[in-house]
Amino acid sequence: MTRKYIPEGFEEKAERKKPAKRGDPDIDSEFLEILERFNTKSEEVKRRSVIFPSAVPKSQAKIIPGTENYQFPAMTPDEQKRYDELKKIVTDIQKNITKRSENITGKIEDHYRTQLNDMQCEAVFTVNGPVLVIAGAGSGKTRTLVHRVAYMISKEIDPASMLLLTFTRKAAEEMIDRVHQLTGEKTAGKITAGTFHSFANMMLRIYGREIGINPSFTICDTVDSEDIVDLIKNDTEFKKRSRPFPQKGTVVEIISRVRNFNRPVGDIIDSYYPKYLEFAEDIQTVFQKYEEFKKNRQVLDYDDLLERFLELLEKVPSVRERIKARYRYVMVDEYQDTNIFQGRIADIISEKHRNIMVVGDDLQSIYAFRGANFENILRFPQKWPDCKVIKLEQNYRSKKELLDFTNSIIGNCYAAYDKSLFSLSEGASSPLIKRAADAESEAVFVADMIEKALIRVKPSEIAVLYRSGFNGNFIQAELLKRNIDFAVYGGIKFIERRHIKDMLSYAKVVQNPSDAVAMNRILKILPGIGTGTSGKIVEAISSGGFKEIGAFSKKRYFSDLKKLFEMLFKAGGEGKGVAGTLSIISDYYIPLLKELESDYEERMRDISVFQQIASKYRSLEKFLTDFALDPPDNALSVADGPVDSDDGGKVVLSTVHSAKGLEWHTVFVVHLLDGCFPSDRSLSKIDDLEEERRLFYVACSRAKEKLILTFPASISFYGGSLSLPSRFLAEIKEEFYELS
Numbered sequence: 040m041t042r043k044y045i046p047e048g049f050e051e052k053a054e055r056k057k058p059a060k061r062g063d064p065d066i067d068s069e070f071l072e073i074l075e076r077f078n079t080k081s082e083e084v085k086r087r088s089v090i091f092p093s094a095v096p097k098s099q100a101k102i103i104p105g106t107e108n109y110q111f112p113a114m115t116p117d118e119q120k121r122y123d124e125l126k127k128i129v130t131d132i133q134k135n136i137t138k139r140s141e142n143i144t145g146k147i148e149d150h151y152r153t154q155l156n157d158m159q160c161e162a163v164f165t166v167n168g169p170v171l172v173i174a175g176a177g178s179g180k181t182r183t184l185v186h187r188v189a190y191m192i193s194k195e196i197d198p199a200s201m202l203l204l205t206f207t208r209k210a211a212e213e214m215i216d217r218v219h220q221l222t223g224e225k226t227a228g229k230i231t232a233g234t235f236h237s238f239a240n241m242m243l244r245i246y247g248r249e250i251g252i253n254p255s256f257t258i259c260d261t262v263d264s265e266d267i268v269d270l271i272k273n274d275t276e277f278k279k280r281s282r283p284f285p286q287k288g289t290v291v292e293i294i295s296r297v298r299n300f301n302r303p304v305g306d307i308i309d310s311y312y313p314k315y316l317e318f319a320e321d322i323q324t325v326f327q328k329y330e331e332f333k334k335n336r337q338v339l340d341y342d343d344l345l346e347r348f349l350e351l352l353e354k355v356p357s358v359r360e361r362i363k364a365r366y367r368y369v370m371v372d373e374y375q376d377t378n379i380f381q382g383r384i385a386d387i388i389s390e391k392h393r394n395i396m397v398v399g400d401d402l403q404s405i406y407a408f409r410g411a412n413f414e415n416i417l418r419f420p421q422k423w424p425d426c427k428v429i430k431l432e433q434n435y436r437s438k439k440e441l442l443d444f445t446n447s448i449i450g451n452c453y454a455a456y457d458k459s460l461f462s463l464s465e466g467a468s469s470p471l472i473k474r475a476a477d478a479e480s481e482a483v484f485v486a487d488m489i490e491k492a493l494i495r496v497k498p499s500e501i502a503v504l505y506r507s508g509f510n511g512n513f514i515q516a517e518l519l520k521r522n523i524d525f526a527v528y529g530g531i532k533f534i535e536r537r538h539i540k541d542m543l544s545y546a547k548v549v550q551n552p553s554d555a556v557a558m559n560r561i562l563k564i565l566p567g568i569g570t571g572t573s574g575k576i577v578e579a580i581s582s583g584g585f586k587e588i589g590a591f592s593k594k595r596y597f598s599d600l601k602k603l604f605e606m607l608f609k610a611g612g613e614g615k616g617v618a619g620t621l622s623i624i625s626d627y628y629i630p631l632l633k634e635l636e637s638d639y640e641e642r643m644r645d646i647s648v649f650q651q652i653a654s655k656y657r658s659l660e661k662f663l664t665d666f667a668l669d670p671p672d673n674a675l676s677v678a679d680g681p682v683d684s685d686d687g688g689k690v691v692l693s694t695v696h697s698a699k700g701l702e703w704h705t706v707f708v709v710h711l712l713d714g715c716f717p718s719d720r721s722l723s724k725i726d727d728l729e730e731e732r733r734l735f736y737v738a739c740s741r742a743k744e745k746l747i748l749t750f751p752a753s754i755s756f757y758g759g760s761l762s763l764p765s766r767f768l769a770e771i772k773e774e775f776y777e778l779s
Contacts (some may be wrong), residue, residue, distance in 0.1 A: 102474050102764070102778055109713065109766045112725045122725070125417050125454040132171075132420045132456075135428040137161055147193055155179075155186060162396075162429045163187040166194070166368070169389070169423035170396040171416075175460045176445070176740035177436030177702070180398055184372060185214050187396070188230065189221040191368065198229035200367040202388065206376055208233060231366070235381045236341055239348035242362065243339075249355045252347060256337045264291045264329075264340050271328045277321045283637050285315050285322070294326050298342045299378050315637075345380040352387045363391040374399035375416045376406050382415040386422060395423070401455050405696060405734045407726070413733075417454065434460045436702050438467035441739075441746050444775045448736045451770045453729055470739070470746040472768065473779040478710075478751045479651070482513035485707050486521055488747060489690060492705050498524065500704035502691040504738045506718060509641075510710035511692050512648045518690065528693035538632060538642045539649055543663070545624040549611040550659050552585070564631055565603065567596035576600070602627075617662055618654040625650060647755075695738040706742035708735075711750040711768060714761040735767045748776075 114122065143164045152160055159179060162172050163186050174180035184203075192198055205211040211232040218227040231238065244254045259267065265287040272284065285293070289312065296307045304326060305319040315322070333339065339347065352359045369389045371377065374397035377385070389395035397419055404413035420426050434442055439462045446459055475481035485503060492501055505511045511527075518525050541564060547557035558580065562573035579587040585604055591597050610623040625646060633639045656662040691703065710716060717731035739746060753762035 103472065103768050103771075103773075104764065106766065106769050108763065109769065111766075112723055112728055114725050118725055122454050125414065128417055128421055129454060129456050132428050135171075135420060135426060137165075137427050137429050147190070151186060151190065155183065156433050158429055158431050158433070159183045159186070162398075162431070163190050165396075165427055165429070166191055166196070167394055169393060169419075169426035171419050171423075171426050171428045172396060172398040172431065173416075173428065173456050173458060174398055174400050174431040175434060175458050176400060176403065176737070177434040178431035178460070179433075179435055180372075180400075180431065181210075181214065183431065184370065184398060185217045185221065187370070188214070188218045188227065192218070192222055192224075192226055196368065198226050199231075200365065201230045202238070202366040202369045203230055203232040203372070204235055204238060204370065204381075204385065205232070205372045206234060208237065210372065235377075235384065236344050239344040239384070242348055242351065243344065246351055246355070246358045247347070249358055250347065250351050252339075253337045256339050258344070259333070259338050259340050261288075261291065261341070264294075267329060267332055267338075268294075268325060271325050271332065275324065275328070277318075277324075280317050282314070282317075283634065285312070285318060285637050289315070289637065290322060290325055293322055294329060295342055297326065298346065299380075301379065345378075345384070349380050349384055349387075352384065359387065360391075363388055367392045367394055369395045371395070371397045372399070374419070375401050375404035375413055376411045377415045378412055379415075382412065393423075402449060402452065402733050402736050403699065405699065405730060405737055407730050413730070417456070430456070430458050432458050432460050434462045436743055437462060437740065438744055439465035440467045440469050441742055441744075444470045444746065444771065445736060445740050447771045447775050448732065448739065448767065451767075452732060453725065467744050468777070470742075470748060470776045471779050472776050473747065473749045474764070475749060475751050478513045478648075478754050479517075479655070481709060481749050481751045482517040485514055485709060485747075485749060486517040486523065488707070489518070489523060490521065492745075493523075496704050498688050498690045501707075502693060502698065502701075502703040502705070502741065503707040503709060504693055504695050504698050504741065505709050506695060506716040506734070508694060509645050509648065510715060512645065513652065514709065515692060516652050518692075524689045525692050526689040528691060528697040536642075536645060538628075538636070539645060541628060541632075542621070542624060542646060542649055545607070545610070545628065546621065546659060546663060549607055549620060549624075550663055552580075552607075561603065562600075564635070565596055565599045567594075567599070572596075617656045617659050618650065620659060621650050621653050695734050698741055699737055702741050702743055704743050705745040705747070706738070707747045707749065708738045709749045710754075711748055711765040712754060712761045713763040713765050715750075715754070716765050717767070719761075732767060735765070 137158075148160070148164060151163060155163065156179075159182070162170070162183050166187075172180070172183070174183070188201065188203065191201065203211060203214065205214070211234070215227050215230060215232055218230075219225060231241075240258065243252055243256070247254055247256070268287045268290045272287065272290075277284065293304065293307055293312060293315075296302075296311060297304050300307065302310075304323045305316075308315055308319050308322065333343065352362070366388055369385060371385050376399070385395065385397070397416065399416050401413055401416045404411060404416070407413070420428065437445070437460075442460045442462050449455065449458065473481075473484055475484050489501055489503075503511065503514055515525070515527070541561065544557035544560040548561060552558075558577050559573050562568050562576055568576070576588065576591065579590055588597075588600055588604060591600060594600075606623060606627040610620045615623070629639075629643060629646070632642060636642055653662050691698075691701075693701075695708075708716075714722075716735065717728060721727035721731045739748075748768065750764050750768075753760050
């Protein structure tokens with residue numbers, strides 16, 4: 040398919056843009072004005088700004104328009120050169136691709152051929168030399184790795200000479216356990232298996248003195264890093280800026296990207312966090328003091344473990360040779376998710392014996408925001424020209440009809456290894472695409488389909504996937520209404536987010552002035568009122584009513600306290616209705632939110648959704664009662680995936696990032712509007728848009744038997760609206776899906 044490419048910057052760079060209403064004849068000029076305002080900070084970004092075409096008039100529009108309705112990022116000369124090089128690499132490896140080899144025979148090999156398909160056997164039996172295993176989604180990648188390790192042990196290769204690098208400790212432990220089951224012996228326990236970080240930690244404990252690291256160093260996790268940054272911020276005077284200083288978590292993210300991408304602070308901020316450009320010098324200062332703090336206290340963060348280990352390998356030849364001599368066989372799982380440091384570490388350790396196998400799927404590289412470099416897997420044949428390339432294309436997860444759809448996604452990637460997944464299982468219906476009238480109707484449709492599916496499918500075999508957490512808000516509310524239990528992966532539940540809790544607390548006080556918990560929460564939002572003071576105010580109100588706030592008239596915070604109670608009286612006035620009450624609360628709260636949170640723009644989207652949900656209610660009491668329903672036990676989930684808990688009886692709601700590696704019988708991919716998926720932050724740079732396409736592929740390839748894709752006709756939020764279906768849907772041939 041021929042496609043046009045036009046500009047873009049990395050994810051956060053698109054925060055310079057605001058989505059506009061497409062289809063309104065006067066909106067394009069407004070949208071361009073917004074783009075112009077946000078793009079004046081950088082001539083490069085200004086030159087590469089995205090211009091959206093006018094939407095097709097509704098009377099003429101198809102449900103899924105053609106790709107001519109979209110514009111794609113144009114590549115700079117440097118990008119064009121890089122992608123041409125990548126395409127040449129993936130084309131040239133055709134001569135390295137291995138077919139089934141019949142010359143490896145024996146009792147052990149004959150047994151393995153009964154357990155694995157031909158190409159899996161090829162990966163298992165190829166023990167020596169560099170090997171690239173391109174493992175498509177659902178192709179039995181882990182099974183292949185486990186059998187390869189067991190096969191090597193059966194060939195009397197010393198397990199202590201093997202290094203198995205994975206991306207989670209749990210994955211490494213499960214692989215070793217499965218090897219034990221296959222071999223019937225515990226020799227696999229001698230394998231060095233774990234994450235890159237755990238391996239680096241071990242090596243630095245042993246050899247770190249060679250580069251000035253005390254073996255008793257302390258590792259600080261992300262929360263520790265944020266606390267260190269907070270200490271530095273509080274001890275450093277910065278010039279007053281037009282907006283609040285970035286949150287400590289954001290500063291830690293910026294510092295990590297600076298190191299992972301080996302780019303200056305100002306460059307990273309310009310590319311990813313343009314709204315914080317005015318803080319570039321201040322963040323550079325924090326970065327320097329952060330490094331000094333760690334060095335003076337013998338503290339290493341996660342990035343340090345990789346950086347310092349690589350430094351050890353590169354600068355201390357005696358240690359490098361010792362490590363290279365020990366590990367004769369190196370295996371790396373999920374190679375598409377490695378960053379620059381990890382890729383270099385694996386290469387150096389493998390230099391002596393050249394027995395390195397990397398396993399991964401370039402189409403599932405979706406963690407660029409963590410520093411992952413998808414080019415590592417594409418460039419492996421460039422670093423190891425004589426590598427054997429083995430493709431695992433037989434899919435054991437999805438029905439053929441679903442693979443036809445996902446293979447069509449693959450065909451639209453600009454630079455990717457050529458592969459076509461196939462399945463011996465068929466008989467499913469083609470993926471279903473549904474356009475709903477609005478976000479609420481989309482949620483109703485999804486909930487209706489889930490209720491029907493629950494008749495024959497277990498709740499834990501159903502998942503709703505979305506690009507960003509707020510995309511699932513309406514669906515959460517609809518499932519709560521129907522008492523359908525669900526677990527949320529990939530963030531804090533909608534009703535437990537700080538700003539939503541705040542809004543609910545204001546509404547609760549309007550409904551019930553005696554609600555001391557809600558009152559205490561909203562009092563502490565005011566500047567100058569801490570836990571002790573809020574307790575005194577709540578106690579006074581509880582004993583004598585609201586008139587008792589007069590006792591605090593001499594306090595500095597009294598004017599803010601008075602404004603709060605004036606708002607509460609106004610919001611509780613007769614005839615306001617639920618929507619009117621929340622509108623008054625929102626008008627009061629949003630200015631406070633802007634002072635409290637640097638990412639208030641994103642939070643305001645949630646508040647908009649909150650108000651839309653509430654507008655369906657006639658009674659504030661009923662609305663608050665519905666929202667007071669106990670959320671699922673698994674209220675919180677970590678960024679890397681689901682929290683360990685018993686969610687076997689619950690429908691799963693998840694971001695796509697948190698769903699990677701998982702699978703379900705029935706999968707819904709929702710909110711497929713251009714600007715939501717792909718994210719509006721990805722529409723001006725080829726790398727970002729390609730990652731979004733890979734993310735869409737990951738989402739669709741989670742389904743085993745049923746795939747439903749939905750989008751509302753339009754959504755509105757602070758800054759504009761979206762109405763075009765995802766361009767990823769427009770790229771799929773109509774023969775591969777059905778319309779509802």
